[in-house]
Amino acid sequence: xxxxxxxxxxxxxxxxxxxxxxxxxxxxxxxxxxxxxxxxxxxxxxxxxxxxxxxxxxxxxxxxxxxxxxxxxxxxxxxxxxxxxxxxxxxxxxxxxxxxxxxxxxxxxxxxxxxxxxxxxxxxxxxxxxxxxxx
Amino acid sequence: xxxxxxxxxxxxxxxxxxxxxxxxxxxxxxxxxxxxxxxxxxxxxxxxxxxxxxxxxxxxxxxxxxxxxxxxxxxxxxxxxxxxxxxxxxxxxxxxxxxxxxxxxxxxxxxxxxxxxxxxxxxxxxxxxxxxxxxxxxxxxxxxxxxxxxxxxxxxxxxxxxxxxxxxxxxxxxxxxxxxxxxxxxxxxxxxxxxxxxxxxxxxxxxxxxxxxxxxxxxxxxxxxxxxxxxxxxxxxxxxxxxxxxxxxxxxxxxxxxxxxxxxxxxxxxxxxxxxxxxxxxxxxxxxxxxxxxxxxxxxxxxxxxxxxxxxxxxxxxxxxxxxxxxxxxxxxxxxxxxxxxxxxxxxxxxxxxxxxxxxxxxxxxxxxxxxxxxxxxxxxxxxxxxxxxxxxxxxxxxxxxxxxxxxxxxxxxxxxxxxxxxxxxxxxxxxxxxxxxxxxxxxxxxxxxxxxxxxxxxxxxxxxxxxxxxxxxxxxxxxxxxxxxxxxxxxxxxxxxxxxxxxxxxxxxxxxxxxxxxxxxxxxxxxxxxxxxxxxxxxxxxx
Numbered sequence: 001x002x003x004x005x006x007x008x009x010x011x012x013x014x015x016x017x018x019x020x021x022x023x024x025x026x027x028x029x030x031x032x033x034x035x036x037x038x039x040x041x042x043x044x045x046x047x048x049x050x051x052x053x054x055x056x057x058x059x060x061x062x063x064x065x066x067x068x069x070x071x072x073x074x075x076x077x078x079x080x081x082x083x084x085x086x087x088x089x090x091x092x093x094x095x096x097x098x099x100x101x102x103x104x105x106x107x108x109x110x111x112x113x114x115x116x117x118x119x120x121x122x123x124x125x126x127x128x129x130x131x132x133x134x135x
Numbered sequence: 136x137x138x139x140x141x142x143x144x145x146x147x148x149x150x151x152x153x154x155x156x157x158x159x160x161x162x163x164x165x166x167x168x169x170x171x172x173x174x175x176x177x178x179x180x181x182x183x184x185x186x187x188x189x190x191x192x193x194x195x196x197x198x199x200x201x202x203x204x205x206x207x208x209x210x211x212x213x214x215x216x217x218x219x220x221x222x223x224x225x226x227x228x229x230x231x232x233x234x235x236x237x238x239x240x241x242x243x244x245x246x247x248x249x250x251x252x253x254x255x256x257x258x259x260x261x262x263x264x265x266x267x268x269x270x271x272x273x274x275x276x277x278x279x280x281x282x283x284x285x286x287x288x289x290x291x292x293x294x295x296x297x298x299x300x301x302x303x304x305x306x307x308x309x310x311x312x313x314x315x316x317x318x319x320x321x322x323x324x325x326x327x328x329x330x331x332x333x334x335x336x337x338x339x340x341x342x343x344x345x346x347x348x349x350x351x352x353x354x355x356x357x358x359x360x361x362x363x364x365x366x367x368x369x370x371x372x373x374x375x376x377x378x379x380x381x382x383x384x385x386x387x388x389x390x391x392x393x394x395x396x397x398x399x400x401x402x403x404x405x406x407x408x409x410x411x412x413x414x415x416x417x418x419x420x421x422x423x424x425x426x427x428x429x430x431x432x433x434x435x436x437x438x439x440x441x442x443x444x445x446x447x448x449x450x451x452x453x454x455x456x457x458x459x460x461x462x463x464x465x466x467x468x469x470x471x472x473x474x475x476x477x478x479x480x481x482x483x484x485x486x487x488x489x490x491x492x493x494x495x496x497x498x499x500x501x502x503x504x505x506x507x508x509x510x511x512x513x514x515x516x517x518x519x520x521x522x523x524x525x526x527x528x529x530x531x532x533x534x535x536x537x538x539x540x541x542x543x544x545x546x547x548x549x550x551x552x553x554x555x556x557x558x559x560x561x562x563x564x565x566x567x568x569x570x571x572x573x574x575x576x577x578x579x580x581x582x583x584x585x586x587x588x589x590x591x592x593x594x595x596x597x598x599x600x601x602x603x604x605x606x607x608x609x610x611x612x613x614x615x616x617x618x619x620x621x622x623x624x625x626x627x628x629x630x631x632x633x634x635x636x637x638x639x640x641x642x643x644x645x646x647x648x649x650x651x652x653x654x655x656x657x658x659x660x661x662x663x664x665x666x667x668x669x670x671x672x673x674x675x676x677x678x679x
Binding site for chain 2: 013017021026037066067069
């Protein structure tokens with residue numbers, strides 16, 4: 001069975017990569033194939049990586065408050081490149097008022113501080129395992 | 136109420152006392168410490184009275200009886216005008232020093248209209264693109280009367296030059312200016328990742344500042360060697376101590392290699408530590424730091440000036456320990472962490488606000504954080520006595536273990552060829568990633584309980600008010616930037632940038648051409664781009 005493929009990315013100028021790296025390892029330990037893009041990736045670079053890696057999931061870590069600029073651009077590119085089947089997740093410091101806006105633009109999951117890593121693993125397994133992605 | 140150490144179980148949950156007892160860093164803790172644990176410990180050698188070498192018990196003989204620590208609250212957001220207003224409030228509320236938080240474009244040497252700055256202008260700190268912004272940031276604040284700490288690293292020389300030119304405009308002599316530049320690039324490569332240039336030219340910019348300040352701004356603290364970010368990235372207390380002090384040693388070595396005499400610049404090196412949640416482990420860390428530094432400066436580098444031996448440090452409570460759940464609990468965490476810093480002899484302190492796991496703090500939350508320090512200083516009585524915990528079997532043993540653990544890390548790093556070489560090989564980065572993952576696993580397994588997160592959870596929390604930063608600052612900063620660029624004397628700016636490039640290619644001190652760039656209102660982006668052309672940019676190889 002093909003492993004679930006996840007691109008973990010840190011968009012924006014922020015370099016605080018603790019969360020991105022911890023999640024990347026947790027997903028890898030849960031049996032997924034994880035590609036970590038490294039720091040300061042533009043939405044264009046992230047979507048290109050997802051395309052190239054045939055990703056099932058894009059996971060973004062954003063702590064700087066730039067999510068309302070980065071996410072719309074990224075989701076527009078996802079649609080443009082016909083990657084609508086890709087599950088896009090965001091984790092980080094996101095004010096509550098922005099969470100529904102992120103869902104509206106097509107972000108499947110928003111994970112705020114304190115969420116167990118297992119929740120994210122389960123979320124991906126449920127959505128991708130049951131969906132059109134890997135299986 | 137039942138006494139004794141048993142935890143009160145949450146209704147319906149089975150919280151059990153752990154089978155093994157460890158610090159938050161995973162260090163095993165025995166049930167009891169006695170004189171037997173200090174068999175090899177000697178008071179004069181290992182502790183000594185406060186004010187006496189090796190300063191384990193503090194650098195001042197009278198502790199805080201002479202002068203309390205500086206209550207320095209880090210702040211900055213939006214436009215220079217908004218931040219200027221917050222500074223005036225903090226000073227009016229009894230804050231005793233300023234501490235500037237810059238936004239990410241400034242920290243990364245990009246102008247507000249650069250494509251990478253999209254959505255980031257004024258979000259995590261104040262946006263400073265040119266001297267015009269710096270003039271507004273300190274409008275109505277006399278730089279000769281305050282001390283200012285600036286959290287800036289890669290573009291530290293550019294921002295410092297702006298500060299000096301504002302002082303010049305106010306008629307304040309550089310000789311009397313006092314404050315601190317963070318200017319610690321090694322911990323950026325290790326932990327926070329806000330680097331621009333490769334490690335070696337970055338180190339050269341720092342030694343240029345050492346030299347420049349020794350000659351021109353003698354009271355300025357040229358660097359704040361920072362463990363804070365290393366800890367926030369997931370290091371243990373021991374790793375924070377070891378990597379930070381080894382970074383400090385690396386800077387001293389590079390300064391000496393650049394031709395400086397040890398006592399001409401080491402007294403102006405200061406440190407910056409994290410105050411995390413494990414109370415005694417933190418206090419031991421500060422005490423061990425002073426002891427190690429004193430020994431290394433005197434015995435390894437041959438420093439003769441006592442000021443070179445004395446490690447002075449700022450502390451900030453652990454942002455990473457704050458929880459988005461039940462945010463009022465953060466006030467309690469912060470108070471305990473601040474108390475550990477005070478009992479460890481910190482020279483200045485920032486206390487985090489209760490809402491910082493959610494956003495930048497509101498004015499009310501920032502004021503409460505300052506009040507927390509004032510309660511410790513004026514009500515708790517702990518500032519009446521110097522190092523009240525000195526001589527505790529447990530604390531002295533922890534201090535000894537911190538020291539020997541740091542020594543072991545020093546040996547590993549020395550074998551790799553020093554800290555720059557160790558960073559290029561990814562060693563401290565891997566050590567920290569490993570610790571942070573282990574910690575997260577311990578939290579998931581409930582081996583470590585975080586109140587309100589994986590224990591004592593409350594599903595009916597009332598939200599706290601938060602500061603929402605919109606994009607108005609970005610629009611205002613963009614407009615000002617265009618105005619500044621339009622008013623620039625293009626010939627003067629081009630000549631100043633050429634002189635900067637020439638200094639960067641050769642060996643002349645880069646601070647002098649930078650001052651001319653700043654006076655010509657060159658932007659942060661223009662100055663950093665000139666150096667990018669000469670040195671290139673650093674890119675980390677991503678690894679998990």
